[in-house]
Amino acid sequence: MSNDGKHVSVHYRGTLDDGTQFDSSYDRGEPLAFTCGAGQMIAGFDAAVKDMAVGEKRTVRIPAADAYGEVRDDMIFKIAKAHMPEDQDVRVGDQLYLASPDGQPFRVKVTEIGVEEVTLDANHELAGADLTFEIELLSSED
DSSP: OTTTTTTEEEEEEEEEETEEEEEEEHHHHHHHEETTTTTOOHHHHHHHHTOOOTOOOEEEEGGGGGGGGOOOGGGGEEEEEGGOOTTOOOOOTTTTEEEEETTTTHHHHHHHHSSSSSEOSSTTTTTOEEEEEEEEEEEEEO
């Protein structure tokens, strides 16, 4: 029986290939609720939950392409240091929020600080990473 289009509730634990945990609903104490197949989740997670039965636990490895995608070079760019906030001591590794041309905020990570330019990376922090999820389906309702 498919969960496609159903409101589901899951507990999950996400890890990287080296075993580092990057997220867990167990740690928050609240399950994750979403509509299966509605594009609210990364494709590989949705696909894993689609055919699960309530009470089932499953471990799935999701390649980067079905998770947050590969690292895209067009999402790495430079801006003039003069455009950086003067009141902020920006360092490599810092995460900042910029506004897109239509005013929507988006997150970037500072990857390099040069004499005149700062390099920013707008890729998702998990882009390029294969992910493993331990998933437990708690409920599935129309």
